[in-house]
Amino acid sequence: MYQPVPQGYYPPGGPPLPPRHHPRGLSPFGMPARHPWEIPLLVVVIMLTSVAYLLALLMLVVEVVADPVVDERGEEVSGSVLTSPYVLLLLFAPVLLWAGRGMNYARMRINGVKMSPTQFPEGYRLVQEAAARFGMAKVPDAYVVLGNGQINAFASGHGFRRFVVVYSDLFEIGGAAREPDALAFIIGHEVGHIAAGHVSYWRQLGMFVAPWLPLLGSSLIRAQEYTADNHGFCNRHLGAPGAMATLAAGKYLNTDVGFDEMADRAAQEKGGFVLLVNAMSSHPVLTWRMWALRDRSKPGPMFWRPSAPQPAMIPPPGDYPLNAAPPALPPKA
Numbered sequence: 001m002y003q004p005v006p007q008g009y010y011p012p013g014g015p016p017l018p019p020r021h022h023p024r025g026l027s028p029f030g031m032p033a034r035h036p037w038e039i040p041l042l043v044v045v046i047m048l049t050s051v052a053y054l055l056a057l058l059m060l061v062v063e064v065v066a067d068p069v070v071d072e073r074g075e076e077v078s079g080s081v082l083t084s085p086y087v088l089l090l091l092f093a094p095v096l097l098w099a100g101r102g103m104n105y106a107r108m109r110i111n112g113v114k115m116s117p118t119q120f121p122e123g124y125r126l127v128q129e130a131a132a133r134f135g136m137a138k139v140p141d142a143y144v145v146l147g148n149g150q151i152n153a154f155a156s157g158h159g160f161r162r163f164v165v166v167y168s169d170l171f172e173i174g175g176a177a178r179e180p181d182a183l184a185f186i187i188g189h190e191v192g193h194i195a196a197g198h199v200s201y202w203r204q205l206g207m208f209v210a211p212w213l214p215l216l217g218s219s220l221i222r223a224q225e226y227t228a229d230n231h232g233f234c235n236r237h238l239g240a241p242g243a244m245a246t247l248a249a250g251k252y253l254n255t256d257v258g259f260d261e262m263a264d265r266a267a268q269e270k271g272g273f274v275l276l277v278n279a280m281s282s283h284p285v286l287t288w289r290m291w292a293l294r295d296r297s298k299p300g301p302m303f304w305r306p307s308a309p310q311p312a313m314i315p316p317p318g319d320y321p322l323n324a325a326p327p328a329l330p331p332k333a
């Protein structure tokens with residue numbers, strides 16, 4: 001039972017701790033937990049990326065140092081490793097990534113509507129709240145860009161700058177008459193990507209070959225998405241069903257989506273192809289994602305379909321014994 005603390009008085013043990021001093025977990029209180037698969041997968045991907053960089057460098061050195069290969073007529077055999085797009089991509093990865101991030105940030109700065117106290121003030125406030133909730137020293141910039149019907153949002157950075165971008169079609173759900181909690185969840189998710197370090201240059205350089213690592217790369221991204229969802233949930237857990245419903249059915253039909261009905265299907269839809277589609281996805285499949293946001297007792301399912309709770313674990317409704325006849329209505333007067 002909650003006991004209000006009289007003003008000027010703290011109970012024994014001092015004032016209550018702010019959220020950032022709580023242990024990390026899956027509840028809406030305290031700090032959001034990282035998905036347990038994220039760091040192990042990240043280590044493996046960074047090691048494989050490092051091997052790829054070393055191989056590309058080795059090929060470059062061999063190319064420069066070794067004598068040219070000649071055929072029997074004494075002509076140089078063409079076929080430099082430097083014509084391979086993969087080797088070139090790896091050799092120039094630091095510059096390509098830096099330039100790509102810089103151009104992405106520039107695109108937002110010159111096309112995007114920047115959230116401010118006067119432009120989309122509710123979004124501006126939500127970003128500030130999320131940054132404070134996660135104990136971040138700096139509030140990221142935030143932009144709304146034209147969605148053209150696409151429901152999307154992302155977070156990125158360049159240099160020391162960090163920013164979130166929400167497509168207009170997704171941002172629309174936040175209007176006062178719609179689902180402001182859902183927008184708070186989405187913004188918490190995106191700011192969470194920044195808080196969890198997912199958009200750092202060095203991390204992205206270390207994950208450079210992830211798109212070419214089947215299953216492994218997508219699994220790492222999936223674990224990151226669960227981590228970001230944990231942030232969104234901590235930021236505004238009430239918005240999780242609305243956010244997922246919007247991702248599932250769009251900004252108009254979201255209110256018709258039954259969150260529980262869809263989350264239940266995570267355990268019902270079976271088969272190898274279900275596992276394969278999830279394993280190859282960069283985001284957890286929606287039904288599993290909803291399941292993870294509803295069952296906060298464990299981290300989101302990464303590879304195996306979640307199983308439905310045993311019937312014995314479901315308490316009977318109300319105080320009535322199961323299979324009992326409903327109570328009779330009082331006779332009409």
Ligand SMILES: [Zn+2]
Pocket residue numbers: 189193225228
């Ligand atoms: Zn995300």
